[in-house]
Amino acid sequence: MLQRKFAGKPKAEAILAEYEDDPDTYEKPLKKVIIEEQLNQDQEIIAAAKQVLMLTQQQAASGQFTINNQGTIHGFNQGIYNSPITQNFGEASKDK
Secondary structure, X not given: OHHHHHOOOHHHHHHHHHHHHOHHHHXXXXXXXXXXXXXXXXXXXXXXXXXXXXXXXXXXXXXXXXXXXXXXOOOOOOOOOOOOOOOOOOOOOOOO
């Protein structure tokens, strides 16, 4: 979408291409061009960005827990806990 919006604007096209190769270096220049071209106020871009955010948030929520256990398992807890979990394996300590 940005490529289409930047079409015919060589500086913007070049910065976008450089950003694709090196996002860390070209993040600020790309932001500057987006603001200069007023794409930060473009409703089509904003709607697309909201859609991407919604999809990534859904994906993060549904894939919140990815488990790959290999080997012997003595105890396993999965979830979001609001209190500590204590697991004891083997014989109880006689020091108590």
